[in-house]
Amino acid sequence: MITTVTLNAAIDKTYYVKQFGLGGVHRVARQIAEPGGKGNNVAKVIRLLGGEVTASGFVGGSSGSFIEQRLAERGIQTAFVQVPGESRVCLNIIDESTGSSTELLEQGPEIAWSSIAEMKVMIRKLALQSSVVVLSGSLPPGAPANFYAELIDIIQSAGSRAFLDSSGAALNSGLEARPHFVKPNEQELAQLMGRDRLGENEWAEAAARLANLGIPQVCVTLGSRGTIAFIDGSSYRVIPPAIQAVNTVGCGDSFVAGIAFAEERDASPEEKLRMATAAAAANAMSEKAGHMDYAVFQAYAKQVEVRAL
Ligand SMILES: Nc1ncnc2c1ncn2[C@@H]1O[C@H](COP(=O)(O)OP(=O)(O)O)[C@@H](O)[C@H]1O
Numbered sequence: 376m377i378t379t380v381t382l383n384a385a386i387d388k389t390y391y392v393k394q395f396g397l398g399g400v401h402r403v404a405r406q407i408a409e410p411g412g413k414g415n416n417v418a419k420v421i422r423l424l425g426g427e428v429t430a431s432g433f434v435g436g437s438s439g440s441f442i443e444q445r446l447a448e449r450g451i452q453t454a455f456v457q458v459p460g461e462s463r464v465c466l467n468i469i470d471e472s473t474g475s476s477t478e479l480l481e482q483g484p485e486i487a488w489s490s491i492a493e494m495k496v497m498i499r500k501l502a503l504q505s506s507v508v509v510l511s512g513s514l515p516p517g518a519p520a521n522f523y524a525e526l527i528d529i530i531q532s533a534g535s536r537a538f539l540d541s542s543g544a545a546l547n548s549g550l551e552a553r554p555h556f557v558k559p560n561e562q563e564l565a566q567l568m569g570r571d572r573l574g575e576n577e578w579a580e581a582a583a584r585l586a587n588l589g590i591p592q593v594c595v596t597l598g599s600r601g602t603i604a605f606i607d608g609s610s611y612r613v614i615p616p617a618i619q620a621v622n623t624v625g626c627g628d629s630f631v632a633g634i635a636f637a638e639e640r641d642a643s644p645e646e647k648l649r650m651a652t653a654a655a656a657a658n659a660m661s662e663k664a665g666h667m668d669y670a671v672f673q674a675y676a677k678q679v680e681v682r683a684l
């Protein structure tokens with residue numbers, strides 16, 4: 376089994392507007408509401424790939440009930456810790472005239488120490504039954520900055536493999552616990568290196584620095600330009616199929632889902648990267664974040680190019 380952990384679960388709302396402008400009044404042409412937050416998106420895509428997955432994290436209020444119910448409807452097992460307050464809304468506004476996306480991410484409810492303690496017990500229990508535990512997204516208010524590092528220690532002591540996909544201080548401190556897999560995007564990698572941005576010839580060097588910390592699998596995702604990966608001592612460059620993307624929110628989560636699903640099946644590094652990249656591209660062709668059409672995924676898997684770096 377694979378477990379996903381979303382400490383800052385969300386309802387992911389997508390608004391499609393004809394033309395979005397700052398300071399204007401906009402009528403929403405179409406809207407979508409889905410259970411989200413990074414780990415829940417990972418769980419949805421693992422399920423679509425055919426995997427057995429349990430979604431955990433903190434949820435609160437009626438938004439929390441919506442998230443749990445909609446995940447369960449998809450055949451995802453749920454093991455959330457209930458907290459006071461409301462799970463947040465993450466809003467993605469898509470301007471249909473340009474295809475541009477503007478995201479507004481709420482902070483999420485404040486988490487008390489008692490809930491933090493409850494989560495540690497829950498994660499130990501789930502890790503004992505899981506080959507992979509995926510930790511994704513931002514930390515909610517009240518969670519200690521080193522919470523991911525603590526959870527990674529718990530997961531790895533239980534004999535499971537910890538995956539980490541986060542940003543800023545939460546990612547930085549999580550790396551100290553040496554997760555099995557980490558997936559910074561371009562901005563997150565630059566931030567880790569203390570820079571505003573990195574040049575094209577600096578990505579591989581920065582990824583190698585993470586691998587040299589003792590992290591067996593490092594994937595630096597570069598949007599439509601694909602991925603640079605260091606997996607078990609070998610390095611790869613991955614080129615996705617050329618597509619006309621509809622909504623790229625959730626691409627990173629779909630990529631993580633593909634790697635986790637392939638990891639559980641002991642796939643080769645090339646196969647992991649192929650599945651992850653095809654799942655991410657298929658997600659980009661869906662209006663919903665953390666969703667893909669399986670036939671599109673299969674077609675893209677044949678088009679992904681994986682070469683040695
Ligand atoms: N426009 C696109 N066309 C094809 N693949 C894409 C596109 N955008 C993202 N992807 C795929 O999704 C992966 C993750 O996207 P990225 O934007 O780097 O991550 P994140 O969503 O975490 O910021 C990329 O490595 C790539 O394989």
Ligand SMILES: O=P(O)(O)OC[C@H]1O[C@](O)(COP(=O)(O)O)[C@@H](O)[C@@H]1O
Nearest residue numbers: 412413465512513624625626627628
């Ligand atoms: O937990 P965070 O970092 O605030 O991110 C939350 C947001 O990330 C997303 O999962 C999208 O992430 P990616 O585009 O990186 O895959 C949104 O769906 C969600 O609302």
